[in-house]
Amino acid sequence: MKIISIQVLRGPNIWSIRRKKLIQMRLDLGEMEHKPTSQIDGFKERLETLIPSLYTHRCSPGHEGGFFERVIAGTWMGHVVEHIALEIQTLAGMDVGFGRTRQTKTPGIYNVVFAYLEEKVGVYAANAAVAVAEALIVGAGYDLEKDITEMRRMRERERFGPSTGSIVDEAVARDIPFIRLNSSSLVQLGYGKNQVRFRATMTDKTSSIAVDIASDKEETKRMLQEQAIPVAKGATVSNLDELERAIKSTGYPLVFKPLNGNHGKGASINVKTHEEAVAALAHAQKYSRKVILEKFITGYDFRILVIDNRMVAAAQRVPAHVKGDGTHTVQELITIENQDPRRGYGHENVLTEITVDRDTLDLLEKKGYTLQSIPPAGEEVFLKSTANLSTGGTSIDVTDMVHPYNVFMCERIARVIGLDICGIDIMAHNLTEPLSETGGVVLEVNAAPGFRMHLAPGEGLPRNVAAPVIDMLYPPGKSARIPIIAVTGTNGKTTTTRLIAHIIKNNGYRVGYTTSDGVYIQNSMLLKGDTTGPVSAEFVLKDPTVEFAVLETARGGMLRAGLGFSRCDIAVITNIQEDHLGISDIHTLEDLTRVKSILTDSVKKDGWAVLNADNAHCVRVGKKTTHCNVAYFSMNEDNPVVVEHCRNNGVAAVFENGFLTIKKGDWKIRIEKVTHIPITFNGSVGFMTQNALAATLATFLWGFKTEDIRLALETFIPSAAQTPGRMNLFHFKDFKILVDHAHNPDGLRGVQQYLKTMDAKHFTGIISGTGDRRDEDIREIGRISAEMFDDIIICQEKYLRGRTYDNIIQLLLEGIKEVKPEIGIKIIPKGDDALKYAIEHMKENWQLTIVSDSVSHAVDTVQRYQDREAGIL
Numbered sequence: 001m002k003i004i005s006i007q008v009l010r011g012p013n014i015w016s017i018r019r020k021k022l023i024q025m026r027l028d029l030g031e032m033e034h035k036p037t038s039q040i041d042g043f044k045e046r047l048e049t050l051i052p053s054l055y056t057h058r059c060s061p062g063h064e065g066g067f068f069e070r071v072i073a074g075t076w077m078g079h080v081v082e083h084i085a086l087e088i089q090t091l092a093g094m095d096v097g098f099g100r101t102r103q104t105k106t107p108g109i110y111n112v113v114f115a116y117l118e119e120k121v122g123v124y125a126a127n128a129a130v131a132v133a134e135a136l137i138v139g140a141g142y143d144l145e146k147d148i149t150e151m152r153r154m155r156e157r158e159r160f161g162p163s164t165g166s167i168v169d170e171a172v173a174r175d176i177p178f179i180r181l182n183s184s185s186l187v188q189l190g191y192g193k194n195q196v197r198f199r200a201t202m203t204d205k206t207s208s209i210a211v212d213i214a215s216d217k218e219e220t221k222r223m224l225q226e227q228a229i230p231v232a233k234g235a236t237v238s239n240l241d242e243l244e245r246a247i248k249s250t251g252y253p254l255v256f257k258p259l260n261g262n263h264g265k266g267a268s269i270n271v272k273t274h275e276e277a278v279a280a281l282a283h284a285q286k287y288s289r290k291v292i293l294e295k296f297i298t299g300y301d302f303r304i305l306v307i308d309n310r311m312v313a314a315a316q317r318v319p320a321h322v323k324g325d326g327t328h329t330v331q332e333l334i335t336i337e338n339q340d341p342r343r344g345y346g347h348e349n350v351l352t353e354i355t356v357d358r359d360t361l362d363l364l365e366k367k368g369y370t371l372q373s374i375p376p377a378g379e380e381v382f383l384k385s386t387a388n389l390s391t392g393g394t395s396i397d398v399t400d401m402v403h404p405y406n407v408f409m410c411e412r413i414a415r416v417i418g419l420d421i422c423g424i425d426i427m428a429h430n431l432t433e434p435l436s437e438t439g440g441v442v443l444e445v446n447a448a449p450g451f452r453m454h455l456a457p458g459e460g461l462p463r464n465v466a467a468p469v470i471d472m473l474y475p476p477g478k479s480a481r482i483p484i485i486a487v488t489g490t491n492g493k494t495t496t497t498r499l500i501a502h503i504i505k506n507n508g509y510r511v512g513y514t515t516s517d518g519v520y521i522q523n524s525m526l527l528k529g530d531t532t533g534p535v536s537a538e539f540v541l542k543d544p545t546v547e548f549a550v551l552e553t554a555r556g557g558m559l560r561a562g563l564g565f566s567r568c569d570i571a572v573i574t575n576i577q578e579d580h581l582g583i584s585d586i587h588t589l590e591d592l593t594r595v596k597s598i599l600t601d602s603v604k605k606d607g608w609a610v611l612n613a614d615n616a617h618c619v620r621v622g623k624k625t626t627h628c629n630v631a632y633f634s635m636n637e638d639n640p641v642v643v644e645h646c647r648n649n650g651v652a653a654v655f656e657n658g659f660l661t662i663k664k665g666d667w668k669i670r671i672e673k674v675t676h677i678p679i680t681f682n683g684s685v686g687f688m689t690q691n692a693l694a695a696t697l698a699t700f701l702w703g704f705k706t707e708d709i710r711l712a713l714e715t716f717i718p719s720a721a722q723t724p725g726r727m728n729l730f731h732f733k734d735f736k737i738l739v740d741h742a743h744n745p746d747g748l749r750g751v752q753q754y755l756k757t758m759d760a761k762h763f764t765g766i767i768s769g770t771g772d773r774r775d776e777d778i779r780e781i782g783r784i785s786a787e788m789f790d791d792i793i794i795c796q797e798k799y800l801r802g803r804t805y806d807n808i809i810q811l812l813l814e815g816i817k818e819v820k821p822e823i824g825i826k827i828i829p830k831g832d833d834a835l836k837y838a839i840e841h842m843k844e845n846w847q848l849t850i851v852s853d854s855v856s857h858a859v860d861t862v863q864r865y866q867d868r869e870a871g872i873l
């Protein structure tokens with residue numbers, strides 16, 4: 001078998017709107033296409049031995065063991081690979097279950113689709129699943145445990161930590177979108193102007209001054225003392241002389257910890273001798289030149305969590321330890337403890353595996369133990385000097401036991417330091433009594449405190465401490481989203497996108513929009529190129545100035561990676577025509593319709609799908625769209641679809657009696673005469689009128705006033721500035737040049753319709769083909785060009801896309817000569833040379849039309865010629 005490609009889908013996609021995280025692997029089964037599992041001796045037995053947990057897979061029979069029933073009956077290897085990829089991820093601690101395997105139009109080639117939690121692990125699982133299947137086919141051994149271990153390591157490197165993950169999960173549960181901004185813990189919640197950012201448990205509301213104070217333990221201690229909050233007696237030292245003075249004033253036993261330390265690194269506790277103190281100072285100075293020396297306070301280690309100045313959780317932290325049984329050594333007890341299913345690698349489980357380090361050995365030495373000592377039954381042997389969960393500690397929830405005075409004190413501490421999310425470490429015999437009565441003290445105040453001890457304590461009630469974080473970031477009434485209008489279709493989507501954005505800008509919004517020529521924020525192009533995929537959509541949604549997003553969404557991006565947003569308010573499909581067929585398993589208009597439907601399927605429940613009633617495939621989409629509202633636009637008021645739709649009190653936009661009109665049931669709202677809308681070229685360009693209908697309907701449904709829409713329509717002038725490459729007409733002294741991005745037969749027919757309205761003596765065309773179209777599509781470009789023009793220049797400068805230059809030229813020539821065998825044809829490879837030749841041969845009242853895939857360059861070049869004629873250059 002051979003893996004042809006692996007694609008990572010990250011948003012709503014052709015396989016699923018709800019399941020956004022999918023791997024799509026294109027797999028060539030090779031000779032296995034003719035050999036189902038039932039014909040491979042011993043395959044089922046070997047598979048069952050290697051991965052017995054596959055028995056839980058229900059598969060199509062719908063019950064446990066169903067997958068193995070399919071294997072016995074005979075299933076194809078792509079289906080087996082799908083289930084292996086799912087199960088090995090589950091065995092590595094990432095429970096996934098959704099999968100699909102479908103044969104393509106090419107025999108032996110399958111799309112194997114399965115869910116993932118971590119992207120890199122999903123890709124790894126795809127490769128590993130194929131390797132596992134190949135080993136099972138031939139009966140070779142396979143080290144599956146190696147793969148599972150590697151996937152666990154990858155997961156720990158890639159996934160969010162428990163604190164970040166809990167906030168993201170809570171946001172998702174509240175339908176708040178998120179974007180991961182780096183490979184670590186920096187996350188954006190919400191879109192555009194309504195976004196907030198956080199990293200671990202620090203938010204964009206967290207004061208940097210407060211973080212600086214909390215990071216300086218000496219400064220924190222001073223401020224707390226000034227506010228009559230009990231703290232441990234101590235000093236800050238950085239050398240042996242200071243150490244001596246501090247010991248004399250504080251007295252043993254002592255605690256040492258780095259001034260700027262975290263997670264218990266460099267800490268030593270219960271230091272009782274001068275030698276131990278010198279060693280503890282040296283150990284702490286590995287992490288910080290200055291070291292905090294404090295009186296060792298006996299009692300229990302507690303962590304109080306305060307969010308938005310309100311205590312939300314409290315936990316007692318217990319350092320990593322083992323309990324002697326009189327039989328096993330300390331090392332053996334650690335091994336036994338690590339077999340607890342609650343313990344895992346890194347943050348994968350409630351508890352972390354206990355490791356042996358210097359701190360462990362020092363504590364054992366103080367007890368007169370080594371790793372080979374056998375503690376008596378019932379004795380607790382502590383292995384870490386701090387109670388951090390990351391070093392194997394455990395936690396006990398005590399939230400409901402905290403005395404009101406202690407609650408008040410901790411909430412006051414958060415305000416004194418100024419932290420919105422604040423972790424307070426307390427040493428006391430209990431929290432059920434005021435610290436002032438028990439002699440307890442505040443040890444530290446932590447910025448970015450970990451949540452794991454509260455989310456999943458070893459004992460007691462779990463606390464959803466992520467909820468108050470989201471409550472703080474998005475209080476009632478604050479939206480996390482901005483409006484999104486998404487536009488797709490075969491032709492007209494860029495112009496429709498630009499027109500919608502223009503209408504919205506005229507209504508006072510700051511708009512971010514993506515098109516096939518670039519990404520724009522308000523009136524500035526920030527990225528140039530074909531920006532109609534998910535990365536470009538995210539670019540707009542990440543911009544904190546954007547109030548409204550209008551996103552052109554092309555089929556290529558949807559197929560490669562899915563949508564760049566979770567849902568939209570309005571989806572517009574301009575039309576569905578033959579284009580890009582034969583690419584990425586999209587062979588028919590029905591296939592293409594399924595791709596375009598991703599957009600309408602992603603519309604929110606009370607949103608709108610805006611569809612072309614003159615296009616049969618758009619109408620089919622409308623009939624199947626039941627989860628949201630549907631509205632139609634049409635060039636014909638009497639279109640049966642529109643008539644029936646409005647009879648049922650639906651909304652539509654139609655071209656009637658020269659007007660662009662909104663119909664609501666039996667009512668008509670005339671927006672503007674089409675001849676007054678510049679983009680329609682005095683009503684002579686039908687496809688531009690369709691674009692105006694779609695844009696008008698979408699913005700009307702959003703709620704903009706008809707008079708504001710009318711004004712915007714009147715001020716949207718077709719030009720190289722407003723609509724680059726879309727019906728750009730340049731007037732020269734003796735002739736005219738039209739530049740249009742008509743990249744398929746249907747688009748070219750639209751240009752043909754407009755040229756018929758022009759009074760010119762002679763029509764010349766510069767045309768090209770696009771290599772990733774079918775042979776027949778390229779020939780059709782030639783046929784239509786022969787109908788339109790009196791002579792033709794073929795300029796195939798780029799866009800070969802897998803074909804040869806000669807092949808595209810030949811197909812264009814075949815199409816042209818079918819219609820006009822004697823027409824004059826010139827083949828000029830370079831665009832600048834082709835345009836220079838054409839202009840030099842222009843005569844009075846001639847018309848030159850450039851149909852180019854390199855639109856921006858064509859527009860720029862024609863403008864230079866125009867400036868030169870005007871004497872500007």
